[in-house]
Amino acid sequence: xxxxxxxxxxxxxxxxxxxxxxxxxxxxxxxxxxxxxxxxxxxxxxxxxxxxxxxxxxxxxxxxxxxxxxxxxxxxxxxxxxxxxxxxxxxxxxxxxxxxxxxxxxxxxxxxxxxxxxxxxxxxxxxxxxxxxxxxxxxxxxxxxxxxxxxxxxxxxxxxxxxxxxxxxxxxxxxxxxxxxxxxxxxxxxxxxxxxxxxxxxxxxxxxxxxxxxxxxxxxxxxxxxxxxxxxxxxxxxxxxxxxxxxxxxxxxxxxxxxxxxxxxxxxxxxxxxxxxxxxxxxxxxxxxxxxxxxxxxxxxxxxxxxxxxxxxxxxxxxxxxxxxxxxxxxxxxxxxxxxxxxxxxxxxxxxxxxxxxxxxxxxxxxxxxxxxxxxxxxxxxxxxxxxxxxxxxxxxxxxxxxxxxxxxxxxxxxxxxxxxxxxxxxxxxxxxxxxxxxxxxxxxxxxxxxxxxxxxxxxxxxxxxxxxx
Amino acid sequence: xxxxxxxxxxxxxxxxxxxxxxxxxxxxxxxxxxxxxxxxxxxxxxxxxxxxxxxxxxxxxxxxxxxxxxxxxxxxxxxxxxxxxxxxxxxxxxxxxxxxxxxxxxxx
Numbered sequence: 001x002x003x004x005x006x007x008x009x010x011x012x013x014x015x016x017x018x019x020x021x022x023x024x025x026x027x028x029x030x031x032x033x034x035x036x037x038x039x040x041x042x043x044x045x046x047x048x049x050x051x052x053x054x055x056x057x058x059x060x061x062x063x064x065x066x067x068x069x070x071x072x073x074x075x076x077x078x079x080x081x082x083x084x085x086x087x088x089x090x091x092x093x094x095x096x097x098x099x100x101x102x103x104x105x106x107x108x109x110x111x112x113x114x115x116x117x118x119x120x121x122x123x124x125x126x127x128x129x130x131x132x133x134x135x136x137x138x139x140x141x142x143x144x145x146x147x148x149x150x151x152x153x154x155x156x157x158x159x160x161x162x163x164x165x166x167x168x169x170x171x172x173x174x175x176x177x178x179x180x181x182x183x184x185x186x187x188x189x190x191x192x193x194x195x196x197x198x199x200x201x202x203x204x205x206x207x208x209x210x211x212x213x214x215x216x217x218x219x220x221x222x223x224x225x226x227x228x229x230x231x232x233x234x235x236x237x238x239x240x241x242x243x244x245x246x247x248x249x250x251x252x253x254x255x256x257x258x259x260x261x262x263x264x265x266x267x268x269x270x271x272x273x274x275x276x277x278x279x280x281x282x283x284x285x286x287x288x289x290x291x292x293x294x295x296x297x298x299x300x301x302x303x304x305x306x307x308x309x310x311x312x313x314x315x316x317x318x319x320x321x322x323x324x325x326x327x328x329x330x331x332x333x334x335x336x337x338x339x340x341x342x343x344x345x346x347x348x349x350x351x352x353x354x355x356x357x358x359x360x361x362x363x364x365x366x367x368x369x370x371x372x373x374x375x376x377x378x379x380x381x382x383x384x385x386x387x388x389x390x391x392x393x394x395x396x397x398x399x400x401x402x403x404x405x406x407x408x409x410x411x412x413x414x415x416x417x418x419x420x421x422x423x424x425x426x427x428x429x430x431x432x433x434x435x436x437x438x439x440x441x442x443x444x445x446x447x448x449x450x451x452x453x454x455x456x457x458x459x460x461x462x463x464x465x466x467x468x469x470x
Numbered sequence: 471x472x473x474x475x476x477x478x479x480x481x482x483x484x485x486x487x488x489x490x491x492x493x494x495x496x497x498x499x500x501x502x503x504x505x506x507x508x509x510x511x512x513x514x515x516x517x518x519x520x521x522x523x524x525x526x527x528x529x530x531x532x533x534x535x536x537x538x539x540x541x542x543x544x545x546x547x548x549x550x551x552x553x554x555x556x557x558x559x560x561x562x563x564x565x566x567x568x569x570x571x572x573x574x575x576x577x578x
Contacts, residue, residue: 018514022511022514023485023488023492025507025511026489026492026496026504026507026508026511029496029500029507030492030495030496030497030500031500032499032500032557032560032562033562035557035560036554036557038507039550039553039554039557042507042510042550045511046510046511046514046546046550049517050516050517050520053517053520053521054520054524057520057524065526066524069523069524069526070524072532072536073520073524075536076523076536076537076539076540076543077539077543080539080540080542080544080546080547081543081544081547083543083544083548084543084544084545084546084547084548084549084551085547085548085551087544087547087551087552088547088548088549088550088551088552088555089551089552089555090552092556095502095506095552095556098548098552099506102506102509102549105513105541105544105545106512106515106542106545108537108538108541109513109515109516109519109538109539109541109542109545110515110538112535112537112538113515113518113519113522113534113535113538115534116522116531116534116535116538117522117531119528119530119531120527120528120531128475223505224505227508230509231512234514235482237515237518238478238482239475239478241518241521242474242478243517243518244477244478244481245514245517246514246515246517246518247478247481247482247485248481248485249511249515250512251481251482251485251486251489252485252488252489252492252493252508252511253508253509253512254489255486255489255490256489256493256508257505257508259490259493259494260501260504263498263501351498356501356502356505357498357502357504357505358499358501358502358503358504358505359502361498361499361502361560362502362503362556362559365556365559366559368561370561370563371499371560371562372562372563373563374499
């Protein structure tokens with residue numbers, strides 16, 4: 001029995017079971033009722049794989065040597081847990097930056113293991129292994145710094161505005177070409193250890209350069225793309241170590257990130273290359289500068305409450321501004337107050353609302369809004385003509401009708417929520433400054449639109465107070 | 471090495487297709503938890519790092535391995551924890567009508 005337990009086929013079987021559990025985990029994630037079962041499957045697979053690996057290590061290693069290694073491994077697992085727990089307990093509004101940070105950690109692990117493998121292999125690394133190893137560390141390296149930059153921008157430690165300079169794309173492209181050139185050289189001549197750090201260094205700098213020209217509103221696409229890179233680098237690590245479980249997990253993560261990036265770019269009507277090399281903010285700022293001040297209608301919380309109370313169908317459109325103002329709990333109170341009066345309240349969620357895929361759903365779920373009230377854009381767009389009031393809270397570009405009509409608009413062609421078809425539109429906004437992308441929104445000047453100026457949280461709670469009196 | 475490569479590519483191809491089919495079906499409602507759970511699953515790279523530490527072939531590989539185990543473990547623990555917290559929050563209005571009869575308001 002011990003022979004079998006320590007053998008390659010035993011650990012292979014364990015990894016096979018873990019792979020199946022990982023696939024089931026994602027399968028069960030498809031809808032809320034089964035999703036928590038998915039976590040259990042994922043955790044079981046993880047524990048099996050780690051346990052099996054430790055067991056095999058103990059059986060094949062030398063006794064006095066392995067005791068020391070075990071000690072260090074458990075210390076490392078302990079430290080990792082100590083770092084992981086606070087990262088798992090962050091506030092829901094901080095989830096985008098937490099996610100970016102964990103992409104960086106995952107890619108960091110992969111890059112370190114790849115580097116160790118390179119220096120262990122020395123001059124004897126066969127060409128195939130060397131080429132996947134180069135993929136692993138280049139993808140891993142750029143994901144580490146790219147994700148750290150993204151996390152910094154989301155946490156607002158770094159400026160959210162795109163940082164651009166002349167010849168940026170050419171500079172970035174030539175860096176990538178040099179890194180790939182070094183990789184090709186290393187595949188043919190693995191015994192050139194002085195070139196290896198240069199390649200990793202370029203990948204790290206490339207990650208920074210890739211993310212600095214990207215503005216806040218493009219973060220959902222970038223996070224998804226970095227997610228995909230992290231997965232692909234882990235799959236490449238699986239090839240280097242000839243570990244099929246890693247290949248499976250990496251491929252699942254890679255395809256997940258890829259699908260999300262495609263959904264995000266489609267929702268913005270932009271291609272990948274455009275997101276990565278477009279430097280969106282600049283074009284937009286130029287367009288906004290030409291706008292003149294036009295009259296808008298505004299309303300007080302009392303008036304807004306009156307209109308909402310008289311409505312029978314209300315759609316709330318949340319955006320990043322709701323997250324910034326931490327207004328989700330007040331929005332839930334508004335939902336409760338209106339629902340109690342028999343008003344049908346639903347939420348229209350644009351795929352790129354917020355800073356990462358699904359951001360708004362998580363915030364509203366945190367505030368106890370039932371998830372069957374949260375509608376996807378395609379499901380609710382046809383209903384807007386029957387909607388009495390659309391209440392926009394901290395969203396801008398995703399409601400901009402110019403995307404449908406104005407060919408000169410930088411967001412022309414982007415699918416948007418058809419809020420202007422509802423009878424009344426109310427927009428909670430701090431001031432008339434354009435949103436993050438800096439694009440003016442003609443919605444605000446329409447006849448049926450009322451601007452509610454103020455902080456989202458304060459304004460919504462004033463409306464709730466008014467509804468309580470009446 | 472040749473067969474190992476082809477085997478690996480087979481696994482990668484099949485897992486990629488399964489990934490596409492499975493993930494396509496995931497409701498956009500759960501895209502944030504999806505990203506955090508794939509993050510945790512991806513940290514299975516920890517097994518590679520554990521083997522690196524266990525073999526203790528050089529001082530450098532040992533130290534890099536330790537750091538890699540720390541980074542991956544924090545992703546496993548943090549990733550599963552936050553996914554679970556998020557999923558606990560998703561409640562339907564139907565089985566749990568907190569707001570009384572107003573769970574499914576008048577449609578007319």
